[in-house]
Amino acid sequence: MTTTPLPFVRLNASDLEHLLITIERSLEVQTHAQFYLWAQGALQGFIPHEAMWCAWGNVDTIQLRVQMFARGVIAPRVEQQMTDPTDGILPRLVDDWLRGGRAPRLISSAGGDQMGRRQLIGDLKRCGFEHAAVHGVREVQGDYGSFFVFAGLDRVPDHRTAYMLELLMPHLHLALHRMRQRETHEACAEVAPVTILSKREIQVLHWVRNGKTNTEIGQILGISPPTVKNHVQKIMRKLNVNNRAQAVGKSATLRLVTHADLG
Numbered sequence: 001m002t003t004t005p006l007p008f009v010r011l012n013a014s015d016l017e018h019l020l021i022t023i024e025r026s027l028e029v030q031t032h033a034q035f036y037l038w039a040q041g042a043l044q045g046f047i048p049h050e051a052m053w054c055a056w057g058n059v060d061t062i063q064l065r066v067q068m069f070a071r072g073v074i075a076p077r078v079e080q081q082m083t084d085p086t087d088g089i090l091p092r093l094v095d096d097w098l099r100g101g102r103a104p105r106l107i108s109s110a111g112g113d114q115m116g117r118r119q120l121i122g123d124l125k126r127c128g129f130e131h132a133a134v135h136g137v138r139e140v141q142g143d144y145g146s147f148f149v150f151a152g153l154d155r156v157p158d159h160r161t162a163y164m165l166e167l168l169m170p171h172l173h174l175a176l177h178r179m180r181q182r183e184t185h186e187a188c189a190e191v192a193p194v195t196i197l198s199k200r201e202i203q204v205l206h207w208v209r210n211g212k213t214n215t216e217i218g219q220i221l222g223i224s225p226p227t228v229k230n231h232v233q234k235i236m237r238k239l240n241v242n243n244r245a246q247a248v249g250k251s252a253t254l255r256l257v258t259h260a261d262l263g
Helices: 013-026 032-040 076-083 089-099 118-126 159-196 199-209 214-221 225-239 244-254
Strands: 051-058 063-070 105-108 131-136 145-151
Touching (some): 013 032, 013 159, 032 063, 032 159, 051 089, 063 089, 076 089, 089 105, 089 118, 089 131, 089 145, 131 159, 145 159, 199 225, 214 225, 225 244
Antiparallel strands (some): 051 145, 105 131, 131 145
16 A cells, blocks of 8 residues: 655744654663663654654554553553454554555544544543554565553644654654564573573582582582582573672572572
């Protein structure tokens, strides 16, 4: 389906300055907290909203993971209605966007061009959202797509809303994926020590955590105290810590020792 070009929107000097600041700040987004502050700060100046659902994955097949950012508390019932993979509002909005030629979609209980979307409008209204705007990245295919729902807009969305969605979409997409890559990297870094500690080292670490001396650990495990000392030194090197107390603290943070590891 061919996408109809959006009407041109003239931005004044103040708008252009704010847009530049918004884009510059998006480039600084690396973490969940930074994304939240950007979305609830600079981005609100162009698309004022109560809650934003960010989805990433394969948009064409609607195989998506979703995260929500809101300036207030969103009821669990609303979150479930929005994101349910079977008949949630968000998957239906994605389908509506795809059918609409991947152009920004403006949804409002106030009327306008809402043909075929009466059920969506009603469901959004029951969630407490009179107005919404949605858009995604057109050019990205496969598992690296993204889609955004701005719900609870403070006014009826219009051609300016659609124009700003178009302008800001690449920056939303890149900021979201930088955040996701950072979270994935940190998650991998946290679980990495589990793979580099041997079973014997985990056993030694367990008894260090329980306050046992090298001699006591050796008696429990049937090995010599010098061998225990050697294991402790290897554990500290692998965990990048300087003493036994730090090793115990980091093991607790990373949940390295479980009962299953001690058999």
